[in-house]
Amino acid sequence: MTSLYDEVQTPTDGVPTRRVTMTVNGEKRTVDVEPRLLLAHLLRQGMQLTGTHVGCDTTSCGACTVLFDGRPVKSCTMLAVQADGHDVETVEGMSSASELHPVQEGFKQEHGLQCGYCTPGMMLTSKALLERNPDPSEDDIRWALSGNLCRCTGYQNIVKSVLWAAEKMRAERGEDA
């Protein structure tokens, strides 16, 4: 079975591609893409970074959220060519080989996921929130995550997970000492 990605990326005579260079999870990547290729599909099929999930495909659910120059964007609603010269972070870039990011740890500790489909988007939006606001209230968190839909958890444990991560990150910086 050929995927949409194959269909779009298989060179056809006369279809121009563009060479773009972007930083993905800290690594410089240069790729040739057809302009209509979506960023979500470049990440998933072109770079095998399948942690970025495509949910609604209509800019509603936030499952495909990645960090674009540090701010959350819906990667199903951006062209891959638009990432030229920019910095993209996916869920694969959150942890190191030996250590989870505090947000990931929080989701584990507080059971912030059930099926896991929305989780990468939830965690990246949360990470961006905590970088701008290290001590968010429950309302701040609910507000920041209002563009990410979850159909399992009822959000309660997701909010707890982010609060857990915020506390851990503050403790690591010695702020709660």
Added chain:
Amino acid sequence: MYPNRFDYESPTTVEEAIAILDRSGGEAKVLSGGQSLIPMLKLRFAAPATIVDINNIPGLDYHHVDDEGNLHIGALCRHVDLEESTTLADTHPTLAAAAELVADPIVRTRGTFVGSVCHADPQGDWAATMLAQGGYVVAQGPNGRRRIDMGDFVLGPFVTALAYNEMAVEAVIPGASGTPRGSYLKLERRVGDFATASVAVSLDMDGDVIRKAGCALAGVGGRTIDANDAISCLVGKTLTEDSIDQASDAVAAVAEPRTDHRGSDAYKRHIVQTFVKRILTNLARTEQKAA
């Protein structure tokens, strides 16, 4: 879902972008934040031959207030820039109230004010705030710039007065000559949904007397509803229970809601009336506290 094939252009100056639009003969579309255009391309409601991505043009991401109090919003000013603005609430409170209600937080990091206005969705939040405050769009084409008042800018759903070789380079929203007061309320089923009904109210106050009043509605008609005449009954008055009742009834009367899955026409009209009343009552309370 995939867009149709298109030629992709990423100019680095406005002049270059206009030259591409001019050459395309009407088959090109400007891409700014893309939060409406890309979904439309994917659904193939739109299939332009050329996409002119303006995101690489430097110097368009500004918003600032000039010496006369007019707010200028550049073509690449994102919703989040307005949401995080520390001065907007003082000079343009209606816009500040709307900024955090546009779409959802993730869409707001990418989508632009001017792009949203040019998308001309009858349910768009920004178009209503523009209309309530006498805002206008500055369009630039091969022969220079012209000003298009918001009332003349939208010709119909998703259709604007921009010529094929013109680009909207900025939006301008006049400031108040007295004290600016106003707000924006929106009823949505969930964050990011289209508005069931929303109301923009903008007042220019001289002490506790209303010098100018503006109002526009979204979600309750096939276009953004201009309720400026309806709310003009407030001019020269103070905010009292009577004047507020009169204004909210007058505004509700000009709504053109239709029954759909979001509610009946009577329900939506009731929401409009309630929102006008709520906004004005809250403003009256603020005035009382300040006095």
